């Protein structure tokens with residue numbers, strides 16, 4: 208365990224960016240805003256600095272980090288090959304919320320890739336993230352800046368709540384515009400003529416990927432959800448992730464049935480602090496405390512609101528939250544994927 212020190216809260220002006228870059232060059236950890244979620248950044252070419260990320264987050268050693276770049280010229284030295292589909296995806300969606308996995312070069316420390324022969328690279332669009340990478344003058348390894356297992360941070364306050372005393376500084380760039388982590392695609396199958404593989408849904412959607420790179424195979428873990436039946440049980444804590452302390456149960460059904468189900472459960476569980484993790488439109492029908500995450504037909508608003516809503520459940524001391532089930536189209540697939548893990552795959556039909 209590293210010694211605790213005070214975490215600086217830096218502004219996103221020129222002075223804050225310069226100080227963040229200086230700390231990063233000195234192998235320190237800095238929380239930085241990106242368009243997806245806040246990242247916990249370290250010098251990606253310095254194995255010792257990158258290793259500190261795992262300690263600060265309590266991250267399992269076998270979970271590799273994403274390397275963030277600000278220009279295409281930084282990409283080639285990190286990878287052994289750049290297949291045509293990777294270049295097409297970069298042209299279409301970089302800078303933006305897309306991470307590509309390719310065979311790694313010898314320049315990428317083992318710690319960053321957790322010993323894998325591949326490296327994950329992303330070019331963020333957030334102007335402050337880009338400015339910090341440019342000022343540090345090196346790629347930055349940055350996973351989400353939360354303690355491992357807890358909801359990802361979408362504000363500087365979330366980062367401080369998890370990381371105060373564990374990192375040198377956090378740069379406040381305001382709330383994140385996407386709100387869920389980047390889309391992760393594996394490009395290594397394309398080196399043998401195979402399709403791009405979606406490992407994690409995010410702000411770049413499956414139709415967007417297909418428009419630029421052809422067929423996309425969705426890894427079963429993305430949509431792995433249990434039974435269409437009344438109650439699907441959890442496959443185990445191993446897969447619980449992005450989770451608040453509160454128990455989360457996803458409730459599938461139209462708005463009337465959802466509200467009726469939640470109101471009934473609250474009556475049946477008088478000893479537990481029950482809340483609805485719902486859409487704005489659901490509120491009038493609900494007779495329990497509501498923590499809202501966006502509007503029913505607007506997946507982008509759900510993505511922006513989901514992680515903050517999970518943190519509010521805990522701030523409000525909620526024991527169990529019945530979550531309105533999001534659609535799975537577009538960015539909704541990412542929202543559904545995160546909520547499914549927060550709920551440890553527990554879904555009921557109302």
Ligand code: AMP
Pocket residue numbers: 270271272273308320323325326327349350351388391406407
């Ligand atoms: P985070 O930055 O905390 O959102 O996590 C990064 C995600 O990218 C995790 O799900 C990692 O497992 C995944 N990832 C990073 N590098 C690789 C890689 N080389 N191969 C497969 N997955 C990766």
Ligand code: MG
Pocket residue numbers: 350351359
């Ligand atoms: Mg994460």
